[in-house]
Amino acid sequence: MVYFIGAGPGDPDLITVKGRKIVEKADVIIYAGSLVNKEIINCRKEEAQVYNSASMTLEEVIEVIEKAELEKQLVARVHTGDPSIYGAIREQIDILEEKKISYEVIPGVSSFVGAAAAIGKEFTLPGITQTVILTRMEGRTPVPEKESLESLAKHKASMCIFLSVHMIGEVVKKLLTHYESHTPIAVIQKATWEDQKIVLGTLEDIEKKVKKADIKKTAQILVGHFLGNEYEYSKLYDKTFSHEYRNAKK
Template sequence: MTPGKVWFVGAGPGDPELITVKGRGLLERAGAILYAGSLVSEAVLRWAPEGCEVADSRGMTLEEITGWLIRRASRHETVVRLQTGDPTLYGALIEMLRPLDAAGIEAGVVPGVSSAMASAAAARETLTLPEVTQTVILTRVEGRTPMPEGESLEELARHHCTLCLFLSITLLKKIREALLAAGWSEDCPVLVVQKASWPGEEKIVRGTLADIRERCKASRIHSQAMIIVSPALGARGRKEVKTSKLYDKRFSHRFRKAIAAKGETS
């Protein structure tokens, strides 16, 4: 029998409706699904067909996960590894692909909505803003897993652009110290979103470097939270905000000719 194909599917940040159409289609025809139960909402499994083998990987080691996928690929045409957010971000993707490659099993990857984007959406914030920041850094704070040389938070924070910090909610004290050392001020805005888009479970906490740790403690946020530090936060409430040239009536592009201001020629 020709081995089936293993698909690594991003379930998105939590809301089952934020899975992609392609991801949902794979769930609907899967013969076996292995989902990350500690992070993925079981509601996503509503699309699994009757008779589908479904297992939770929360107690499995890497070897057990890849072994499960390899064995199911020998029985089913479509096997889904359902992961939170996007599989390419902190998803141990390469660690799981390599054993599949060695076993001669074809694999595919379906992207998912990241919690970074879902958190900004939940708070009605933007990660980029004209003439304020045009760069987003997706990173995490060093914990048990060391950071590569040149990627410490203090070094990255010196860019003073938008920082989206994964897997770091228990390290807010360390974050504050690193950002202050990089030249950020105590009153710079910080956004924390726990379980972004999860129906009935989402929490949004706003604060500053000075007080966000205490605010998160008061809200009992200690896991599954995205931290966003950005000069773009709070832009909706500012008196003046620079606008995009793309929609400026005085800006020409191939779909629209500029409208000259009074006294000017286009």
């Protein structure tokens, strides 16, 4: 059996209880060492075989899994954050299905929510936006033209930009096609790790601040007016608003 586990954004305590239990009893652990905090797999049993997939190809990963399957071993495939977002698990799962190897996906805490928690912000503020866009800049992996930052910026929704901080100047340039220059923006490097860095600013000054902080990778870019201080209160706790569990008070 193979378990794809979302290890969370970095803090070892942010892996799910279910995920940790699998890591603890796994015979084989394949973890994304370039991003996953190694402390997360410190709970493994002493005899567990550990592989760092950062230096492995897809074929090599599958080879390890196939060998473990033949030996009836439990495999923990540990990915950073939640594996359904930029996790490259689909290509692994499709091969496992072809080979009739059983698997299960255990979700995790994504870095975009870890980043919001680090700065104490909520993506969906009444009167501001009820939409969150997760995206990235085009790099070595292309992005469909209809999903360009300029196109997505038209919505002025809360935006979380992955894998793009090394191109912060270009990111800002594309966002400014629709967002105002005073739009707040935050860059959080290694959210929830002990050495996380937080840089706050506006589209006008964030490039300069990020370069001064020497942030070049493993960072989330959050942009939108949800980072500001103007919003409406939720109806959820409004005393004048009735719902299934509460009558309105006058």
